[in-house]
Amino acid sequence: MQATSTTPPALRYSGVAVALHWLLAVALIGIFSVGLYMADLPFSPQRLKLYNWHKWAGVTILALSVLRLVWRLTHRPPALPPTIVRGMPHWQLRAYEATHLAMYGLFFLVPLLGWAYSSAAGFPIVAFGVLPLPDFVPVDKALAELIKPLHGLAAFSLAALVVLHVAAAIKHQWIDKDGLLNRMRLGHN
Amino acid sequence: MTHIPTKLLTVAAMLVATLLTAPAQAQAQAQQKLLPAQSDISFAIKQMGVGVEGHFKRFDAQIAFDPAKLDAAKMAFTVDLASATMGTPDIDSELPRATWFNTAKFPQATFQSSTVKALGGGKYEVSGKLAVKGNVRDVVVPVLLVANGATTTASGTFPIKRLAFKIGENEWADTSMVADDVQVKFKLALTGVGKF
Numbered sequence: 001m002q003a004t005s006t007t008p009p010a011l012r013y014s015g016v017a018v019a020l021h022w023l024l025a026v027a028l029i030g031i032f033s034v035g036l037y038m039a040d041l042p043f044s045p046q047r048l049k050l051y052n053w054h055k056w057a058g059v060t061i062l063a064l065s066v067l068r069l070v071w072r073l074t075h076r077p078p079a080l081p082p083t084i085v086r087g088m089p090h091w092q093l094r095a096y097e098a099t100h101l102a103m104y105g106l107f108f109l110v111p112l113l114g115w116a117y118s119s120a121a122g123f124p125i126v127a128f129g130v131l132p133l134p135d136f137v138p139v140d141k142a143l144a145e146l147i148k149p150l151h152g153l154a155a156f157s158l159a160a161l162v163v164l165h166v167a168a169a170i171k172h173q174w175i176d177k178d179g180l181l182n183r184m185r186l187g188h189n
Numbered sequence: 190m191t192h193i194p195t196k197l198l199t200v201a202a203m204l205v206a207t208l209l210t211a212p213a214q215a216q217a218q219a220q221q222k223l224l225p226a227q228s229d230i231s232f233a234i235k236q237m238g239v240g241v242e243g244h245f246k247r248f249d250a251q252i253a254f255d256p257a258k259l260d261a262a263k264m265a266f267t268v269d270l271a272s273a274t275m276g277t278p279d280i281d282s283e284l285p286r287a288t289w290f291n292t293a294k295f296p297q298a299t300f301q302s303s304t305v306k307a308l309g310g311g312k313y314e315v316s317g318k319l320a321v322k323g324n325v326r327d328v329v330v331p332v333l334l335v336a337n338g339a340t341t342t343a344s345g346t347f348p349i350k351r352l353a354f355k356i357g358e359n360e361w362a363d364t365s366m367v368a369d370d371v372q373v374k375f376k377l378a379l380t381g382v383g384k385f
Contacts, residue, residue: 043279043280043282043283044360045360045361045363045366048236048237048366048367049237049366052237052239121277122241122242122276122277123239123241124239124240125239126237126238126239128238129237129238130238132238141276
């Protein structure tokens with residue numbers, strides 16, 4: 001009787017994947033908001049502080065994204081339940097795959113562009129004020145001006161994909177009512 | 190007819206003699222000249238752990254330095270604080286303000302040497318007074334002289350505390366944001382430095 005009450009583990013993402021998903025969800029929303037806010041601040045200690053926090057958070061997110069990618073590649077996510085696959089048109093399945101792939105790409109691209117911008121502008125990142133990170137681009141003001149809008153563009157692209165991702169999750173949860181979100185729900189079964 | 194060329198020759202010889210002795214006389218006053226284009230005065234500071242550097246684009250020096258007579262050596266520097274740049278426009282526009290250099294009231298930083306000590310091997314220790322923003326502090330500056338043909342390069346680095354000079358006041362006095370320690374670096378190309 002006990003065996004039937006437990007959900008087969010393959011239907012849910014692993015605990016590590018779920019934890020990383022929600023931790024990074026909160027972190028990404030936070031860093032995006034700080035990024036939007038700080039860019040318009042006048043020259044002040046507050047601005048300097050937020051820029052540094054934003055950089056520290058950015059490289060932390062980059063490191064966690066590496067961990068997340070390694071985990072994803074070594075721990076196959078659960079396959080979509082057959083009932084859900086049958087209920088989705090082909091284009092939706094393609095969009096689902098493309099969105100996830102693009103989000104993963106941007107998890108790396110956004111912080112790497114930010115890091116490159118910081119280096120090119122002549123402000124190498126010292127994580128948490130103690131760990132100097134290497135510059136992988138030279139100090140070059142023209143290059144910095146070129147990278148700056150790309151960092152923003154990549155960040156807004158990721159934000160747009162997150163909105164799409166959340167909209168799809170809401171649709172599955174409250175319109176389709178197919179229980180898809182259980183795969184990524186926090187807590188134990 | 191021969192006396193005219195002789196007179197001309199005499200005048201010409203006097204002219205040549207004057208031209209030759211004039212620079213020699215100027216040099217006899219033991220004045221070394223700074224070559225600004227080949228010189229650099231910069232400062233390095235940490236903001237939230239990140240090392241950043243700035244430069245002064247305009248500075249001048251009056252140097253009377255005879256390695257054989259160090260007691261008589263005199264070095265005076267003036268640095269145009271409005272020429273400070275850290276390479277970022279929004280920072281550069283802040284530097285002249287009252288909080289930082291206050292260039293409207295204190296356009297120049299000055300250094301005046303008091304004693305010069307030879308440490309051997311082209312190394313010297315120059316003590317003197319550094320005045321920035323109306324604050325005067327004693328500093329000891331290590332200088333390394335390296336001769337390179339007609340020019341001699343004097344270089345060195347010395348630490349100062351920015352708050353001792355009130356550079357960065359009010360909200361910017363917080364040393365957890367911008368460190369108190371500043372390294373001042375200089376590389377000065379000089380002509381007319383004698384053998385040392």
